[in-house]
Amino acid sequence: MTCPIPNTHKRLLEIHRLWHQCLENYFDPEGFRTNLNATIQALRNLTFALQNEKNAIPDFEEWYSIWQDKMRNDEVLSWLNNARVKIVHQKDLETKSIAKVIIKNYLDVAQLELELPPSFPSEVIGSQCVSILSEKFPEQAIKECYAVIERRWTEAKLPSWELLDALAYGFVFLSQLVNEAHEKANCKIDSCPIRDTLHSITKNEILTGKYVCMKMKKELNSQTITLSDFATVTFDFKKVNLDKVTAKKALKRYKIKDIPFNEKEILAYTKKINEMAKKILVKDKYHRQLFMLHFPSIGWKVIDAEVENRTSKFMLMSQIANIVKSDGADAVIHISEAWISNDIEAIANGVEVANTKDRREALSVSVIGKNNLEKSYLTFFKRGLGRRIILGKTEVSENLKDVNFLSPIRRIWNQ
Ligand SMILES: [Zn+2]
Ligand SMILES: [Zn+2]
Structure with missing residues (x-):
């Protein structure tokens, strides 16, 4: 069996690889920006590749126009499209790195959002939290609390989304498009000879586009520290x-x-x-x-x-x-x-x-x-x-x- 849409299918593998590069560069603003731009372009290039391989898919126009409607009506997909237009015109996206901090005891005591470079040390964020909270709470009570610090990259036009999540969402969406294209061309995606070799991927991940690696990243980008000494803690029972x-x-x-x-x-x-x-x-x-x-x-x-x-x-x-x-x-x-x-x-x-x-x-x-x-x-x-x-x-x-x-x-x- 050969892949009916090899160029399109390879773009999907490319997006997965680029997504990992974004993650690896999460704490390096220049590296993150470069890979973010590349991923956004790759997401869009997949649809161009598909249009070039349309002969492999029966009733392409009718089928694809349904998908185009879906993309137009989707918040993240239309953001991705606009973002790509901006990037090809050599303009930068308005990205922001935010540290979202939740201070906790048995309850959530306070929630803060600080705009900071992604590599800004957690100890310093912790001590800033202590001084903000000390206006409201007794010192002993603050020092017993802990803080969960989550680093987030966001963009002005899609403020409620963390950018890696938005890219992962785009990946799931396009995976489903590619899967359906394979089906229409009478090829099962999980037996297609084009295979992702970046790391092992289960059949279910291939069929849904929901890769475990893309869900795991939250743990990598968040950290728990105690407010008594700002030490990082991992707690396990x-x-x-x-x-x-x-x-x-x-x-x-x-x-x-x-x-x-x-x-x-x-x-x-x-x-x-x-x-x-x-x-x-x-x-x-x-x-x-x-x-x-x-x-x-x-x-x-x-x-x-x-x-x-x-x-x-x-x-x-x-x-x-x-x-x-x-x-x-x-x-x-x-x-x-x-x-x-x-x-x-x-x-x-x-x-x-x-x-x-x-x-x-x-x-x-x-x-x-x-x-x-x-x-x-x-x-x-x-x-x-x-x-x-x-x-x-x-x-x-x-x-x-x-x-x-x-x-x-x-x-x-x-x-
Ligand atoms: Zn294929
Ligand atoms: Zn992965």
Whole structure:
């Protein structure tokens, strides 16, 4: 089999390659501009090549006029067309490099957009954010926050689009055009001898034009820094894989009868988990922070989530909320040790709960779920000789509205 429209098809490969060159030069303004211009021209050249190869496609005029209408009515495609006209007349596009900064704790505290060179150091952006925020918030509260900095290239005539995304959108659009042209010429695109060798590409990517590489770039262009020391952080927690053997061992160690991971009755299950957590605390003299996420189709999954400080906990909660959203969890149980204090005044003044005078230790097991499901068990305990755990009474509550750290998750279900 030969490609019915080889020149057109090769232009598509060229666009993919040029898109990667734009990405590689993202932090070099001259390199980015050069490759941006080349990609925009290549996108347009593909349609010229197709018109030159029209004899390979039956009923070309009728078919192509539908595509031309689509292009004219599409925001990005018509921008690409106008941009190309500008470039061939030797004019520059009005590109801007922006740092979009979101300052977060459990919530989004502030959002800033700063026009800056793309290679402008993140530490400096971080310290600018601190000085802007210090007019509104206490210093300690700012320093516990973290900032997600996303670099964006935009153009004056297409302000809401990041430019690599716009190019990727154009690529998907033209891929579909090229695919359909192959089909009309009785050739399947995934068995066409013209193949992209830049990197491995799946059949599905070829068929849809939606390449994973073009979606991944967001992670490359964004960075998370802490506002206490402006260090870049990547935060990862362990998903605990509960195979049967591990589960059995654990049950034996803590003398627990059975704790099925497919139990659907969420409140009853939480009660069981609370009993189990008490046994673990007594036996181990501590309890790690764990989250259990319930997915209607597969049951419960455990996340081991020990964190070092409040900033890490902010990031952790945002990531757990992301999992709840993307994987469709409908309930979350949280288990951890906690310090409880009634000294609201000291806490308001920035004293950590663990350092207040009337602090008490407790084991906390809480559940929140869709449809306002919420319940918590708070078991106070003391440490005796050899740190032996002496359990006190358990307080049950059905109102967790004031539990701030759960709000990123609650927000997902309330949306
Ligand atoms: Zn082909
Ligand atoms: Zn690629």
